Amino acid sequence: MTEPSLFHLVLSAGLEPRSARIRGALFQVTLASPVGDRMYHNLLLEPHRSASDWNELITKLSEISGDIIETLKVVRDFCGGNPAPKRIGTGPQAKISSTVFGRVIPFESFCAILLKEGYHVEMAQARATVRAMLRRALDRFPEDWKRYPLGMYLMWSTFRPNEPDPFPETTTGGDLLSALGIERTSASGTILAFRYTLPTSIVPRVPTFCDAYAGPVWNPYFRVPPFGAEHGRVRPVGLHERRGAGEVVHEVITASLLAAPLEELP
Amino acid sequence: VTPNVTAASQFVDPRHAETMTVAEMATSVRQILSGDVPALSRYPDDLPHVCVERVYRVFGAPARAVFHDALLLLLQRIEPLELTQDSDWIDELLLLISATLPESAAKERAISLLMHLYSLTDRTSLLAMRALASLIALRYRAPPDYWKSIYNVPNERLAQIVIRGLALWSLDEVFAWLSEIYWADESLAALRATMPLFLQDFGPEALQPRLEFLLKRIAAEQRRKLTTLCEAIGLVMSSKELTTTTTKLPRRVRVTRERAESLRLQLDSWTATGDPSQTRQLLVEAQSVLDSSACVAALEREATRALTESDYPKEYIKHLVSVTFWYVDEYGSLLGADTSLRLASLALANENAVLAPQERMRRIVDSVEEAANYDDEERR
Numbered sequence: 174m175t176e177p178s179l180f181h182l183v184l185s186a187g188l189e190p191r192s193a194r195i196r197g198a199l200f201q202v203t204l205a206s207p208v209g210d211r212m213y214h215n216l217l218l219e220p221h222r223s224a225s226d227w228n229e230l231i232t233k234l235s236e237i238s239g240d241i242i243e244t245l246k247v248v249r250d251f252c253g254g255n256p257a258p259k260r261i262g263t264g265p266q267a268k269i270s271s272t273v274f275g276r277v278i279p280f281e282s283f284c285a286i287l288l289k290e291g292y293h294v295e296m297a298q299a300r301a302t303v304r305a306m307l308r309r310a311l312d313r314f315p316e317d318w319k320r321y322p323l324g325m326y327l328m329w330s331t332f333r334p335n336e337p338d339p340f341p342e343t344t345t346g347g348d349l350l351s352a353l354g355i356e357r358t359s360a361s362g363t364i365l366a367f368r369y370t371l372p373t374s375i376v377p378r379v380p381t382f383c384d385a386y387a388g389p390v391w392n393p394y395f396r397v398p399p400f401g402a403e404h405g406r407v408r409p410v411g412l413h414e415r416r417g418a419g420e421v422v423h424e425v426i427t428a429s430l431l432a433a434p435l436e437e438l439p
Numbered sequence: 440v441t442p443n444v445t446a447a448s449q450f451v452d453p454r455h456a457e458t459m460t461v462a463e464m465a466t467s468v469r470q471i472l473s474g475d476v477p478a479l480s481r482y483p484d485d486l487p488h489v490c491v492e493r494v495y496r497v498f499g500a501p502a503r504a505v506f507h508d509a510l511l512l513l514l515q516r517i518e519p520l521e522l523t524q525d526s527d528w529i530d531e532l533l534l535l536i537s538a539t540l541p542e543s544a545a546k547e548r549a550i551s552l553l554m555h556l557y558s559l560t561d562r563t564s565l566l567a568m569r570a571l572a573s574l575i576a577l578r579y580r581a582p583p584d585y586w587k588s589i590y591n592v593p594n595e596r597l598a599q600i601v602i603r604g605l606a607l608w609s610l611d612e613v614f615a616w617l618s619e620i621y622w623a624d625e626s627l628a629a630l631r632a633t634m635p636l637f638l639q640d641f642g643p644e645a646l647q648p649r650l651e652f653l654l655k656r657i658a659a660e661q662r663r664k665l666t667t668l669c670e671a672i673g674l675v676m677s678s679k680e681l682t683t684t685t686t687k688l689p690r691r692v693r694v695t696r697e698r699a700e701s702l703r704l705q706l707d708s709w710t711a712t713g714d715p716s717q718t719r720q721l722l723v724e725a726q727s728v729l730d731s732s733a734c735v736a737a738l739e740r741e742a743t744r745a746l747t748e749s750d751y752p753k754e755y756i757k758h759l760v761s762v763t764f765w766y767v768d769e770y771g772s773l774l775g776a777d778t779s780l781r782l783a784s785l786a787l788a789n790e791n792a793v794l795a796p797q798e799r800m801r802r803i804v805d806s807v808e809e810a811a812n813y814d815d816e817e818r819r
Contacts, residue, residue, distance in 0.1 A: 208479060242475050249474070278482055285489045288534065291565070293632055294572040294599045296538065301636035315671050317631055325484035355481050385483060389474030390490055392483045425484075 179217050179227050195231060198239040202248070208393040212386055216248070219382035220400035221264050226251075253387030261387050262327050264379040267421040268403040271332035273368055273432050274377070274421070275339030276324065277353055280363045280437065286325050292317075303365070306428075307435050319429035323367050326388055328425050329380065330369075331407065331418045339368055341418050349438070352418050354394035354407040368433040369426060377421035380405040384422045456494070457502045464509035472535065473528035488535040495539055507545035510536055514552045519559050526566050533569045537576035550579045562589075568596050575603045583612050593621065598629030606633075610641055614649040615773055618656040627661060631668050638672060647674055655769070656723065706737040711745070711759035718762045731774055735782065738763050742785035746792065753793045760790045 199216065203209035230251045237243045252260050284299035293299040306318055331353060332339045343349040350356075350364065371377060379402055385395040394408040407417030456464070470476040471487050478490035495506055513532055521529060533553075540549050553570050560567035571589065574581070586604035590597055605612040620626060637646055650669055654662050702725045709721065722734050741759055745751045763786040771779045 242470075245475065245477070281492075282482055282485050282489050285486050285534070286484070289486055289530075291596055294568065294596060295575055295603055295636075297576075298599070298603070298633055298636045301639045302632070304639070305635040313671075315631070315668075317628070325486070327484065329483060353481075386477075388483060389471070389477060389487045390480045390483055390485045391477040392481060393479045394481055395483075 178220055179222075179230070194239065195234045198234055198237065198244045201239060201241045202244055208391060211393070211396075212391060215382050215385065215395065215397045218397050220397070221379070221381050222260070226260070249387055252383030258326075258387070260381070260383040262378055262384060262422055262424065264381040264384065264422065267377040267379050267405075269332060269377065269419070269421065270334050271336070271339065272370060273337055273339050274330040274332050274371060274423075275366060275368045276328060276330050277340075277350070277355065277364050277366050277438065278324070280365050283365055287321060289325070290322060292321060303435075307365075307437055309434070311431055311434055314428065319427060321428045322425050323369065323428060323431075324425045326425070327384055327422050329384075329392075329420060329422050330377065331420055332377075332404075333419070340366065351410045352407070354410055354417055356410050364438040366436040366438055367431060368436075369430045370432050371423060371426065372430065375423050375426060377404075377423045379403075380420060380422045456498060456506075459502070459505060461505055461508045461512060464505050465512045468506075468509055468535070469513055469528065469532075472531040473525075486531065486534070488531040488538065491535055492538045503543075507540060507543045510540065511545055511548055511552065514549065514556065517556060522556075522560055522564075522566055526564075529566060530569055533566075533573045537573045541577050546577050550574060550577055553577070553579075563592070563594075568600060571600045571604070575600065575607065578607060580607045583608055583616075587616055590620065593623045593625045595625040595628045595632075598626050599632055602629055602633050606637070610637070610645060610649055611773075614653050618653050622657040622661050624661075624664075627664055627668070630665075634668070634672055643674055650674065656726075703733060706733050709737050709741065711741050711755040711762065713758075715758050715762055718758070719765060722762070722766055726770060731770060731778070734766065734770075735774065735778055738766060738782055739785065742782075742789055745789050746785070756789050756793050760786045760793075 199213055203213050230247070233247045233251065234244065237247060254260075280300075280303065281296075284293075284296055284303055287293050287299040287302070288296055293302065302318070306314070309318075330339070331341075333341065340349055341352045343352060355364070379398050380395065382397055385392045394410065396406075396408050398405045405420035405422075407420050409417040459467070467476075468491060471478050471491055474487060478485070478487050480490050480493075495503065498506060510532070514536065517529060536549055536553075540546050553573050557567055557570040557574075560570060581604060583605055586601045590601045601616065602613050605616055617626060617630065634646075650665070654665060657665065702721070705721060706725055709718070711718070725734050738759075742763065745756050745759055763782055767774070767779050767782050767786075774782075
C-alpha cells in the first residue's frame with residue numbers, strides 16, 4: 174500500500190476550500206525559478222511522506238498570504254527545519270548491492286566547500302591543496318586531508334550494482350557527465366571525480382523531495398523516485414542517454430573513505 | 440509576483456541581467472545568497488555564492504560593472520545588528536566579493552568597506568576572519584605589523600590569515616613571524632594548510648632554508664612535527680642543520696610582560712663571562728620574545744668593552760667572538776646587511792686582538808690572496 178501524495182490530499186474533496194489557495198501559493202513558486210514547475214510537480218508526487226506530514230505542510234501553507242518568498246520558506250522549513258535537519262535524508266534505505274560509490278563535483282565547488290568549512294582562508298590555498306591531492310596516492314594523504322568533507326549538508330552519490338567503478342561506462346568524459354545529469358558550461362570549469370566506500374554506520378537512502386529542495390540551491394534535474402523504488406535515478410542531460418545513473422543520498426563523509434585517488438575530468 | 444522575485448529570476452538568466460539596475464541586481468544577489476530565492480545547480484550542496492559566481496562569469500563587461508557596484512551596495516548597507524543575528528548571507532557575500540572583485544575597479548572601495556566591516560565585528564567571530572580573508576583575496580597589502588597585531592590568541596584560522604597577509608610582502612616576513620610567536624599546534628596546522636600554495640608559488644628551493652631557519656627556533660616537540668610535515672611534502676631538511684642544533688630551547692610559554700622584562704634585564708647585565716651555550720640560549724629566547732635590537736645592543740656593548748679595556752680576559756673574548764659569529768650566522772637574514780657587518784667587524788677586531796702575531800699575519804696573507812682570487816674571477 175502506498176503512502177498518500179500531496180497531490181491526492183490537496184485535490185481531495187474535503188480540502189477543497191483550502192486547496193485553491195494552496196495551489197495558488199505553490200503555483201507562484203513555479204514562477205520563482207526556471208525549474209519551479211518541476212519542483213511543484215515533485216512536491217505533488219513525492220510518495221515517501223505520511224499523511225500527517227502533508228497535513229502539517231497544508232496547514233502552514235494555508236496560514237500564509239501566498240507570497241512566493243513566504244511559500245518557499247514554509248516548504249524549506251517543512252523539509253529542513255532550522256537549525257536541525259527535519260526531513261532531510263529520511264527516505265527509505267536504498268536496496269543496492271554496491272560497495273563503491275562516486276560523485277562528481279566541479280573543482281571550484283569543492284574548493285569553496287573547504288573554504289566555507291574553514292579548512293582554508295583563501296581560494297588560492299584551497300586550489301593549491303586540491304591540486305596537491307590530485308598528485309598524491311591515498312596512502313600518502315596527511316591526516317588533515319583525510320578530514321576534508323567530500324560534500325556539504327547531504328551527499329548525492331552514484332553507483333553501479335556489483336561494479337567496482339561507480340561511474341557508468343561511457344566512451345567520452347562528456348557522455349559520463351551527461352549520464353550523471355551534468356551540463357558542462359564554460360563557467361563550471363573542470364570536474365573532480367571521487368570514488369569512496371561507506372561505513373556501515375552511514376545508510377544510503379532513496380532521495381526525496383526534501384533532499385532536493387531543503388537548501389538554498391535546487392537540483393534542476395531531480396525527479397522524485399516512485400514509491401517502492403530501490404534507489405533514485407539521475408535525469409540525464411543530452412540526447413544520447415536514455416537512462417540516467419543510479420543515485421542515493423547519505424550523510425557527508427570525509428576523504429578518509431576515498432577508495433581511489435582523486436580524478437580530474439577534462 | 441513580487442518585483443523582487445522577478446528580479447531574482449531574471450538574474451539567473453544572463454540575458455536579463457544585462458538590463459538590470461544596481462539596486463535590482465543587489466536585491467537579486469541578496470535573495471540568492473540568503474536562500475530566499477533558490478539558485479540552481481546539479482550539485483545541491485553547492486554554495487549560493489558559487490552559483491552566483493558561475494552566472495557572473497558569463498556576464499559581459501557592462502553587467503559585470505553593475506554587479507560589482509551591487510556588491511559594494513550590499514556591503515555598505517550591512518547593519519551592525521545583522522552581523523550577529525543573520526550573518527550567513529554576509530559570509531556568502533564576503534566569499535562572493537573575494538571571488539569576483541580582485542581584478543575589478545571596485546577593489547579599492549571594497550577594501551575600505553571591508554576594513555569598516557571588520558571594525559564592527561567581534562574580533563573573534565568567523566565573520567571577522569572572513570572579512571580579513573577577503574582583504575587578502577583582494578591583495579590588500581596592509582603593513583606587516585597590522586597582520587601581526589591581529590594574532591592575539593592561538594587560532595589556526597587566524598594564523599593562516601596572518602601567514603597569507605605577510606606572504607603578500609615576502610616569505611621572509613612569514614617565517615620571521617612564525618619564529619617569533621608562541622609556537623603551538625595551531626601555528627603548525629596553519630603552516631601545513633598553506634604549504635601546498637607556498638610550494639606552488641615559491642618552490643621548494645625557497646622554502647627549504649626558511650623551514651630550516653624555523654626548525655631551529657621552535658621547541659623539540661613542535662620541531663619533530665614540523666620535520667614530519669616537511670618530509671610529507673617531500674622536503675628533506677639537511678641532517679647537519681637538525682643534528683647540530685644543540686641549543687636546548689626553554690619551554691615556550693605565552694609571552695608575558697614580566698618575561699620580556701626579565702630577559703631585557705639579563706641582556707643589560709650580560710657579560711661574556713659564562714658558558715657560551717647559556718649565552719646562545721639567552722639570545723635565542725630574547726630574539727623570539729623581544730627583538731633583534733636588544734640582542735645586538737648587548738653584543739655591541741660587550742664587544743666595545745673588550746676592545747677598549749686592556750684587562751678584558753682573553754678567554755672571554757673567545758667566548759664573545761664565537762657567540763657573535765654564531766648570532767650573525769643564525770639571524771643575519773633578519774638583522775639586515777649593515778647590522779650583520781657591524782657585528783662581524785667587531786668580532787673580527789676582537790679576534791685579531793687575541794691572535795698570536797704569526798697567526799694574525801697568516802690570516803692577513805690569506806685574506807689578501809682571497810681578495811686577489813676574487814678580483815681575477817671578476818675580471819674573467
